[in-house]
Amino acid sequence: MKLLPLIAAAAALFSACQSAPKHGDFTVKNQIVVDVPPGASNLRMWMALPQNDPHQQVSGLRIDCPYPNRISGDSEGNRLLYIEADSPKEGKFTVATTFDLTRSEQRAEIKPQRTRPLNDEERARFAKELSGNANVVISQEVRDLAARTLAGETNPVLASQKLYDWTLKNIDYWVKSPADRKASAVGSSEYCLSSKTGNCTDFHSLYAALSRASGIPTRILYGSFLKQELDGQDVDQSYHCWIEFWAPELGWIPLDVAVADIFVGDFNVTEANAEMVRRTTAAGYSGPDPALVQYYFGNLEERRVLWSVGRDLELDPKPAAGAVNALPKAYVEIDGKPAAEKSAWTRKLTYRQLQ
Numbered sequence: 001m002k003l004l005p006l007i008a009a010a011a012a013l014f015s016a017c018q019s020a021p022k023h024g025d026f027t028v029k030n031q032i033v034v035d036v037p038p039g040a041s042n043l044r045m046w047m048a049l050p051q052n053d054p055h056q057q058v059s060g061l062r063i064d065c066p067y068p069n070r071i072s073g074d075s076e077g078n079r080l081l082y083i084e085a086d087s088p089k090e091g092k093f094t095v096a097t098t099f100d101l102t103r104s105e106q107r108a109e110i111k112p113q114r115t116r117p118l119n120d121e122e123r124a125r126f127a128k129e130l131s132g133n134a135n136v137v138i139s140q141e142v143r144d145l146a147a148r149t150l151a152g153e154t155n156p157v158l159a160s161q162k163l164y165d166w167t168l169k170n171i172d173y174w175v176k177s178p179a180d181r182k183a184s185a186v187g188s189s190e191y192c193l194s195s196k197t198g199n200c201t202d203f204h205s206l207y208a209a210l211s212r213a214s215g216i217p218t219r220i221l222y223g224s225f226l227k228q229e230l231d232g233q234d235v236d237q238s239y240h241c242w243i244e245f246w247a248p249e250l251g252w253i254p255l256d257v258a259v260a261d262i263f264v265g266d267f268n269v270t271e272a273n274a275e276m277v278r279r280t281t282a283a284g285y286s287g288p289d290p291a292l293v294q295y296y297f298g299n300l301e302e303r304r305v306l307w308s309v310g311r312d313l314e315l316d317p318k319p320a321a322g323a324v325n326a327l328p329k330a331y332v333e334i335d336g337k338p339a340a341e342k343s344a345w346t347r348k349l350t351y352r353q354l355q
Helices: 003-016 120-125 140-150 154-168 189-195 199-213 259-263 273-277 290-295
Strands: 023-036 041-048 054-066 070-071 079-086 091-104 220-223 240-247 251-255 303-311 332-336 337-339 345-353
Touching: 003 290, 023 041, 023 332, 041 091, 054 070, 054 273, 070 273, 079 091, 079 290, 140 154, 140 189, 154 199, 154 240, 154 251, 154 259, 189 199, 199 240, 199 259, 240 259, 332 345
Parallel strands: none
Antiparallel strands: 023 091, 023 345, 041 079, 041 332, 054 091, 070 079, 220 240, 220 303, 240 251, 332 337
C-alpha cells in the first residue's frame, strides 16, 4: 500500500476538523489505598502526579495524606509525590490528590516534505530516546523486522507510518479475544512480538523498539483516559499509554496505535468482551472506523490526563530496588521490598467533566 495517499488522507482528515482543537475541563480525584502489614517498620511511596505540559494545565492541586510527604521528581523530569513513614500504623490508609484539569486535543500537521533523517548532532542529543529499556528490547530480530518493514524508507514520518501500519496488521489488542489472549505483566516488546497480542504498553513497547531500531527517537507516555462512559462514576479509570516520535523540523508527533487497533474492527463484539472493548477507548466503541484508525497517527483526543513520561525511571529518592519500570500509578516499598499492586495497594481514579 502506498504511504503518500495515506498521509494525504490524514492531512485531509486534519483539515476537516474544527478550526481550533477541542478541549475538556475536568475535576479529578486520584487515590492510592495502602494496606500496611503487621510489624512493618518503614513505608515509602512514590505516587504519580499530573504533569504540566503544552497539552494540559493543572490547577488547584490538593494533597490529603496522613504521613510526611513532599513533591519530588525523577530522571525524566516528571514530578511525583513522595511519602515516607517510619513505624506506619497497621491496616489501610489513603493518599488522595484532587485537581482541576484542562486538556487540549493534540493535532499534528503531518508533512513529510518538511522533515528529514536525523543528523549526527540530533542522534547524540536523543541517544536515550534511541536506546532500549529493560522491557523495550532492540534485538537483532527487531532490527531485521524494522529494516524489512521500512524497505529503505528514511523519512521519519513515512517510516513511522509504515511501522504503525505493520503493527495494526500484525498485532491484536488482547480485549478482542480475552478468552485466549492476555497482556504481559510489565509491558514487554518481546512478549508482544512473540505472542502478537498485548495491552497498550505491550503494543507501544514493541512500536518503540521498532522505531528506535529505525533511528527515530521515541518515548512512551503514561496517563489515563477520562472515559466518557465513566464520567462521575465511582469506578477506577485504570491507565493508558501512548507514543511520541521525534522528526526534525516537526518536533514530537503523537500516535496511539493500540487504540487505533480497536477501530480496525477485525473482531467480534460479544458479551464476554463488549465492556472491555468500550472501556479501552476514550468515548466508547460502535464499530470499525477507518477515519479514527488514521486519526490516531498524529492526533490524540482531549479526554486524557498525563501522569509520566518514560521507562526505567530513577526516582528521587532512590528506591531500594533500583529503577522503576514505569509510573502510571504509584510505586510502593515496605521495609525495602517492592509492594505489589492489588495485594498491598490499590488505585482509584475518578473524575467529573465540567460544563
